[in-house]
Amino acid sequence: MTENNFWLKKIEISVSEAEKRTGRNAMNMQETYTAYLIETRSVEHTDGQSVLTDSLWRRYSEFELLRNYLLVYYPHIVVPPLPEKRAEFVWHKLSADNMDPDFVERRRIGLENFLLRVASHPILCRDKIFYLFLTQEGNWKETVNETGFQLKADSRLKALNATFRVKNPDKRFTELKHYSDELQSVISHLLRVRARVADRLYGVYKVHGNYGRVFSEWSAIEKEMGDGLQSAGHHMDVYASSIDDILEDEEHYADQLKEYLFYAEALRAVCRKHELMQYDLEMAAQDLASKKQQCEELATGTVRTFSLKGMTTKLFGQETPEQREARIKVLEEQISEGEQQLKSKNLEGREFVKNAWADIERFKEQKNHDLKEALISYAVMQISMCKKGIQVWTNAKECFSKM
Amino acid sequence: MEGERLASQARSSGLPAGGATGESPGVDAPLLGSSGSSALLQAEVLDLDEDEDDLEVFSKDASLMDMNSFSPMMPTSPLSMINQVKFEDEPDLKDLFITVDEPESHVTTIETFITYRIITKTSRGEFDSSEFEVRRRYQDFLWLKGKLEEAHPTLIIPPLPEKFIVKGMVERFNDDFIETRRKALQKFLNRIADHPTLTFNEDFKVFLTAQAWELSSHKKQGPGLLSRMGQTVRAVALSMRGVKSRPEEFMEMNNFIEIFSQKINLIDKISQRIYKEEREYSDEMKEYGPIHVLWSASEEDLVDSLKGVARCLDQCCKATEKRMSGLSEALLPAVHEYVLYSEMVMGVMKRRDQIQAELDSKVEALTYKKADTDLLTEEIGKLEDKVECANNALKADWERWKHNMQNDIKSAFTDMAEENIHYYEQCLATWESFLASQTDLHTEETSEDKPESH
Numbered sequence: 094m095t096e097n098n099f100w101l102k103k104i105e106i107s108v109s110e111a112e113k114r115t116g117r118n119a120m121n122m123q124e125t126y127t128a129y130l131i132e133t134r135s136v137e138h139t140d141g142q143s144v145l146t147d148s149l150w151r152r153y154s155e156f157e158l159l160r161n162y163l164l165v166y167y168p169h170i171v172v173p174p175l176p177e178k179r180a181e182f183v184w185h186k187l188s189a190d191n192m193d194p195d196f197v198e199r200r201r202i203g204l205e206n207f208l209l210r211v212a213s214h215p216i217l218c219r220d221k222i223f224y225l226f227l228t229q230e231g232n233w234k235e236t237v238n239e240t241g242f243q244l245k246a247d248s249r250l251k252a253l254n255a256t257f258r259v260k261n262p263d264k265r266f267t268e269l270k271h272y273s274d275e276l277q278s279v280i281s282h283l284l285r286v287r288a289r290v291a292d293r294l295y296g297v298y299k300v301h302g303n304y305g306r307v308f309s310e311w312s313a314i315e316k317e318m319g320d321g322l323q324s325a326g327h328h329m330d331v332y333a334s335s336i337d338d339i340l341e342d343e344e345h346y347a348d349q350l351k352e353y354l355f356y357a358e359a360l361r362a363v364c365r366k367h368e369l370m371q372y373d374l375e376m377a378a379q380d381l382a383s384k385k386q387q388c389e390e391l392a393t394g395t396v397r398t399f400s401l402k403g404m405t406t407k408l409f410g411q412e413t414p415e416q417r418e419a420r421i422k423v424l425e426e427q428i429s430e431g432e433q434q435l436k437s438k439n440l441e442g443r444e445f446v447k448n449a450w451a452d453i454e455r456f457k458e459q460k461n462h463d464l465k466e467a468l469i470s471y472a473v474m475q476i477s478m479c480k481k482g483i484q485v486w487t488n489a490k491e492c493f494s495k496m
Numbered sequence: 497m498e499g500e501r502l503a504s505q506a507r508s509s510g511l512p513a514g515g516a517t518g519e520s521p522g523v524d525a526p527l528l529g530s531s532g533s534s535a536l537l538q539a540e541v542l543d544l545d546e547d548e549d550d551l552e553v554f555s556k557d558a559s560l561m562d563m564n565s566f567s568p569m570m571p572t573s574p575l576s577m578i579n580q581v582k583f584e585d586e587p588d589l590k591d592l593f594i595t596v597d598e599p600e601s602h603v604t605t606i607e608t609f610i611t612y613r614i615i616t617k618t619s620r621g622e623f624d625s626s627e628f629e630v631r632r633r634y635q636d637f638l639w640l641k642g643k644l645e646e647a648h649p650t651l652i653i654p655p656l657p658e659k660f661i662v663k664g665m666v667e668r669f670n671d672d673f674i675e676t677r678r679k680a681l682q683k684f685l686n687r688i689a690d691h692p693t694l695t696f697n698e699d700f701k702v703f704l705t706a707q708a709w710e711l712s713s714h715k716k717q718g719p720g721l722l723s724r725m726g727q728t729v730r731a732v733a734l735s736m737r738g739v740k741s742r743p744e745e746f747m748e749m750n751n752f753i754e755i756f757s758q759k760i761n762l763i764d765k766i767s768q769r770i771y772k773e774e775r776e777y778s779d780e781m782k783e784y785g786p787i788h789v790l791w792s793a794s795e796e797d798l799v800d801s802l803k804g805v806a807r808c809l810d811q812c813c814k815a816t817e818k819r820m821s822g823l824s825e826a827l828l829p830a831v832h833e834y835v836l837y838s839e840m841v842m843g844v845m846k847r848r849d850q851i852q853a854e855l856d857s858k859v860e861a862l863t864y865k866k867a868d869t870d871l872l873t874e875e876i877g878k879l880e881d882k883v884e885c886a887n888n889a890l891k892a893d894w895e896r897w898k899h900n901m902q903n904d905i906k907s908a909f910t911d912m913a914e915e916n917i918h919y920y921e922q923c924l925a926t927w928e929s930f931l932a933s934q935t936d937l938h939t940e941e942t943s944e945d946k947p948e949s950h
Contacts, residue, residue, distance in 0.1 A: 272794060279791040286784050293777035300773055303766045311759040314752050318902055325909070461797040468801045469934050472808070475927045482920035490913035496906045 105134040105143055106212055106227065108205035111197045112150070127197055128152050129204055133227050149230035153178070156204060158237055159226050163217060165242040168366040169449035170217060171456040173210035174355030176203025182284040182347065184292040195341070199348055206352065216452075252365050255372035262371050263446055269453065270364045277357035280350055287347060291340050302333030321496030328489040335485070339478050346474065349467040353460060360456070363449050370445055374438045381431040388424040391417055592689040593617045594704065596682035599674050600631075609633050612678060614685070616704045628705045634659070636703065637681060639715055643699040644688070649847040650890040651694065652897045654687035655836030656680070679829055692896075693889075741856055742849060746887075749894060750845050757838035764835045771823055778816045785809035804930045808923075815922040822915035830908035834901060841897065844890060851886045855879040 110130040118124045128150040134143035156175055163172050180189045180196050190196065208227075211217045222240065225233055308326030312319040598613040611631040618626060637656055644653045657680035685704075688694045702714050742750070785806040792802035858879055862872045 275794045279787065279794070283787045283791065286780065286787060290777070290780045290784055293773065293780050296773040297770065297777055300766060300769050303769075304763070307759050307762045307766065311756070311763075314755045315902075318906070321906075461795075464795075464798055465801050465934070468798075468805050469931065471805065472927045472931045472934070475808070475812075476924060476931065479920045479924035479927065483917055483924065486913050486916040486920065490910055490917065493906055493909040493913055496902065496909075 103136045104146075104212065105136055106205070106208045107132050107134075108201050108208065111201045113192070114152075125192070126152050127192070127200075129201055131208070131227060147228045149228075151226070153200075153204075155226070155234065156207065158234065159223065160207075161246075162222055162237050162240065162242045163211070163220065164362060165246045166220070166240075167217060169363060169445050170214070170452050171356065171359045171363055172217070173207055173214070174352060174359055175207055176200050176348065177351060177355070182281075182288045182351075184288040184295070195344075199344060202345070203348060203352070247366070247369055252369055255369040256365065259368045259372040260375055262368050265450065266364045266367045266446075269360060273357040273360040273364070276360075277354060280354040280357070284347060284350060284354070287343075291343060295336055295340060298333050298336035300333075301329050305330035305333070318496040321492050321494075325489050325492035325496075328485050328492060332482075332485045332489075335481055339474070339481075342474050343471075346467060346471050349463070349470075353464065356456075356460070360453070363453070367445065367449065370438075370442050374435070374442050377431065377435050377438055381428065381435055384424055384428050384431060388421060388428060391421050391424070590690070591619045592695060594682065594685045594689055596678055596685065599678055609635075610674065612681060614704065623701070623705065625705075630705065630707065632703070632711075634677075634681075636711065637684065640699060640703045641684075644694060644697060647697060647699070648693065648889065649851070650844055650886040651691075651893045652837070652841055652844050652890075653694070654684050654691075655833060655840050656684055657836070676829065680833065683829070683833060693893075741852060743887075745891070746845070746848065753838060753841045753845065757835075757842065760831065760834045760838055764831045767823070767828055767831050771820060771828060774816060774820045774823070778813060778820065781809060781813040781816060785813065801934060804933060808926045808930050811926040812923045815919050818922075819915050819919040823912065826911040826915075827908045830904055834905070837897075837901070841894075848886050848890055851879075852883055855883050 108129050109132050112128050112130070113125060114128050115123060115125050129152070130148065130150055132145060133147040135146050136143045153175075160172060160175055163170070176199070179191060180193075183189045211223055217223065222237055225236060229236070305326040308322045308329065312322040312326070315322060593616070595615050596612050597615075599610050600613075601608060601610055611633045614628075614630050614632055616623075616628040616630075618628075641653060641656055644651075657677045688697075688700055694700065699714075702711065706714060785808075788802045788806035788809070792799045792806075795802065855876065858872060858876050862869060862876060
């Protein structure tokens with residue numbers, strides 16, 4: 094909103110806690126929601142120590158409000174997405190309940206991630222509303238609404254219309270739109286299959302747990318084999334229970350991919366804005382061209398194109414030269430205005446493309462870096478799982494061979 | 497055609513002689529040597545006195561599965577078979593090797609059924625040849641088992657695979673079922689061969705060596721089906737009685753086998769379930785790798801990483817398949833055999849109880865002087881011998897069975913653990929090599945990047 098940088102020092106932001114609350118909603122009905130504690134610390138350059146400067150509670154809907162505001166005021170920026178509102182891509186043992194503690198925990202991390210992304214964005218971090226979000230607990234909502242950003246937002250209908258009718262969008266944006274569609278589609282697919290794989294893996298591990306119980310019961314009647322069976326059974330239990338942590342870790346990986354799934358929508362939003370602006374420009378140019386033509390026709394007296402005025406003139410008689418002069422003058426004024434507007438729109442459009450593209454390049458680098466890291470971390474998780482497996486089965490094998 | 501006659505080797509002592517049989521050898525007819533063609537049964541009229549155990553709906557072009565493929569045409573020494581079959585005790589003395597392979601479907605006007613080729617290699621003197629090849633159907637195996645049970649009521653006869661599996665089968669007999677059955681039949685025959693007493697049973701010998709028509713005529717001798725049926729009703733009544741007077745050691749045995757049976761059944765179910773879960777996991781994994789390849793098509797800078805992950809996932813999928821096949825080769829059949837074995841043992845316990853009960857009822861009759869005491873006393877004497885024989889036979893066989901069971905179970909589970917270790921090692925290797933490739937590139941890249949300001 095302004096160009097001031099409110100952060101004089103380096104800051105650390107954390108969403109450190111989540112709490113269940115009950116309150117009354119807009120319709121005075123009781124509701125349960127989760128509130129998140131946001132703590133901001135400023136870091137001293139010299140000794141790296143951090144001091145708690147601000148701490149307040151926010152709920153998810155306030156995060157949404159912040160983001161919607163940013164979307165309107167920074168249409169050329171790929172605005173970081175929020176973590177999902179409802180649990181999607183759930184495999185059967187994972188709860189789809191928004192109140193489930195695991196889901197709340199993952200959302201807490203997602204919200205923190207969102208704030209960190211905004212704070213580390215060279216442009217977004219300077220926004221006053223963002224600053225107030227972190228520092229001003231009461232009244233923040235009113236402040237945001239006072240900016241009137243909702244009025245500034247482009248209507249969906251307008252945007253849709255522009256998408257269909259724009260004639261010459263910048264090719265790079267068209268490509269970007271296709272890319273974002275592909276990204277969304279492939280990540281969705283991947284997440285769905287991953288969830289199914291997780292489900293099956295869970296099954297494999299858990300069934301082994303049954304061995305534990307049966308071995309234990311069997312060992313009661315065996316003299317020589319008893320000890321071996323019993324301890325092997327214990328290892329089967331360990332194996333079966335190890336899957337819970339493994340899959341919990343994998344959920345964090347899935348969340349990393351989900352962020353980029355939602356980023357695809359942010360990319361599309363920038364493309365839509367470009368299309369809208371371009372369409373606007375094209376309409377303005379068209380309008381100007383038609384006015385110029387009208388003017389010319391009036392001046393020379395030739396009617397090249399059909400116009401209502403032309404018809405009525407024919408039907409009801411010519412207008413007086415004074416009338417015509419007046420009209421020409423009006424048109425000339427409009428044309429001059431139009432030319433100014435066109436110029437400024439053109440400029441705006443080019444500015445937009447330049448700025449948007451700069452942010453898109455920044456985004457691309459960030460995405461490549463993050464996804465690569467995510468894939469590496471997935472490999473690390475798999476390695477850890479394999480090592481655990483080797484450990485457990487080696488122990489079990491020893492027990493079996495001692496039977 | 498006459499086969500070669502080997503000089504009979506001196507059999508090592510310590511193997512008890514076979515129990516009473518009573519069937520005539522019926523092997524006067526010339527035996528086929530190794531070069532004989534497998535006698536298919538198309539031209540024969542088959543006996544249909546047994547029920548339709550192996551009436552199988554099977555397509556005519558049943559593919560011959562690739563089993564233990566050693567050709568009987570090549571002279572193979574018995575010793576070379578040590579690598580091919582697992583044996584239980586006294587490996588140095590094993591002189592009878594049996595394989596079951598080449599399931600073949602036969603269609604007649606009346607029925608369709610499957611026969612299996614049975615190849616026996618032996619160095620024993622009492623066999624006319626060193627090698628035999630015959631074809632048998634499931635019915636024949638049932639007959640053999642019946643004869644063995646008859647001859648040795650208190651020995652633990654190895655179990656046969658089930659006639660059919662009720663649930664989970666779409667077609668009554670598909671390839672997997674036949675393969676499982678084939679393996680189980682082979683195990684069955686080898687267990688008999690390894691049993692110190694049963695291995696010398698005459699019917700067993702006939703089963704392994706006689707041609708189809710010889711077997712048919714041999715079968716017709718001996719107590720018929722009906723008389724066997726008649727006994728079972730009486731047997732149940734007797735066994736109830738026998739339980740009460742059961743000596744301590746047999747009580748223990750019974751307790752053991754009851755609990756064992758329960759547990760092994762559970763383990764069988766669990767193991768089958770694990771196989772099923774692994775199959776479903778493997779199916780999902782097949783899709784997982786390719787998605788990453790698809791994604792790499794729209795990401796210039798991530799192609800290596802994504803394709804690398806895809807490769808790892810595909811490798812892990814293959815490793816899972818291997819783990820599954822290991823499970824179905826070793827653990828599942830071994831556990832299932834003991835499910836059936838436990839039923840056999842419980843049957844043996846009952847029979848022992850019946851024999852005891854017979855004695856007890858005679859003794860009771862004597863006490864109340866219900867009949868001629870001299871006759872009774874004589875009968876009791878015989879029965880006492882019978883009971884003693886039965887008990888001793890069972891005791892010895894029980895120890896042997898238990899010992900084998902422990903070894904077999906131990907070996908099956910150790911195998912399973914091995915398979916799992918191997919699986920995780922393979923997966924570990926593939927992910928580690930991916931990680932190495934990524935971090936190499938990574939360190940190259942980050943040294944070129946300017947540090948990000950924030």
